[in-house]
Amino acid sequence: MKRTPQAQPLFLMCEPRHFTVDYEINPWMHTAHPVNRPRAAREFGALVRLYTQLGARVEFIRPRQNLPDMVFTANGAVVRGGTALISNFRYLERRPETALFASWFRAHGFRVKRMPEGTRLEGQGEAFFTNGHMFAGYGFRANRAGHRVLEKTFHLPVVSLRLIDPRFYHLDISFCPLRDGAVLYYPGAYDGASRAKIKRCAARAIPVTRTEALSFVCNSVPMGHVLVTGGVPSAGTRRALRALGYAVRHTPLGEFKKSGGGARCLTLSLNS
Template sequence: MTRLLMCRPDHYGIYYEINPWMDRGHQADRGVAVRQWEALYRLLTEGLQVQVELLPPVPGLPDLCFTANAGLLVNGLFVSSRFRYREREAEVPHCTQWFAERNYRVACLPEPAFFEGEGDALFCGNDLFAGHRFRSELHAHQLLAELLGLRVHSLELADPWFYHLDTCLCPLQPGRAAYYPEAFSPASQRLLKEAIPELLPVTEAEAKRLACNALVIGRSVVVNAGCPHLSRTLTEAGYHVHEVETTEFLKAGGGPKCLALSLDRDGS
């Protein structure tokens, strides 16, 4: 992952409640959020030499900064999200326009299948894992597999606090991932163990700090601050760990990974 899409949180805030993290009475501090986003941006662009493209922020779309939810890009085809909640529907035309203007092919799954992009679709090596229940639908996985010509491993999420797959699974490299087991149904826990030989479990306390919502850049992993167990595990496994503060984004159920969409996936 060397090219990412991000969006400044200039209009970010907690203006509705569509997951258990969000509480309009526990408002995010936008100034702090901007500073945290800028620190992440500097780490990626200056520290890790990542090329970051910017999606323009739009007034009235507070969650547009969570670009991972915009869709899924594979082999130059951008599969746009269809959000379950109407509060986020207006993000779609802005995201699809950005990709269309840059000559990406753009597609959307047939209605009424809900699909929420990289929030619920993650590659581990060449294997695509997709979450369903709280946001994306199981039926969308079949449609996604047909559209992309790829096999999709469907994972049922079991805890509404971990409403997207990227809140509880972090692919690190082919055959290895960090995960929070209790976020998955028993059958999906078994599927993960069969499909990914090396799974690194995350503690409950760190899972609730969205430890799995990490950005993996080669052997570097950008992790939410306050996750010492995962940071130590990753360091011992040979990764370079970079901790960042995302306290204001946690109030909406987001972390470092939510704030970036991969532009590099070639599906090969």
């Protein structure tokens, strides 16, 4: 694949053609609450259009029947500098995605790395590059052994954060890196030691409330001077974001929240 200049965000997404809630592997998922697929398609289309209006280029991986969560491409790999570290999923329901993501990355010219047996990591859902290091979550879907693979693959130190609330089963539901090393985060998702690490390692740590976190305000995608979100930031959070130079663009993603995902979950950055 011809490399896109860093100034233009490059995303990998997957159309929700087969998106359903057929099983329950996180507290948001309830098979009794079915997905409205036409509405999901409209929400997804609006997100893609917003990205392209803001200057992003969007690539797509083909959706597969019986893999409804493949729509959450952020979980497929950690990507940096042309290298894709393919995820090792905890749950059996998602493990067939691994070979499909590996195949896509190989076909598009990336160096593909695989996780060793016994290590767990679920892509950019658990790992963010910022300020010369990586923040990485563990506790529900990833383990510390997976963090060691991250360090070895990308040659950057990892700040390991322990998640303690199953509603925030991936790091990206309670943590959002912003410009200049600042982060949005929900303190209640972490143990005390991890909260201290965030405050120490982030250039600025902006806490959000429980209500904001449950609206998935941290599961957002910063793009230049815009923060794309399906969540609902408070007036105080909007002021903090404005002070950093961000305008908030809200786009509804309620159908995807039924499976525990938002804007960031649906979006794998290929040139982070």
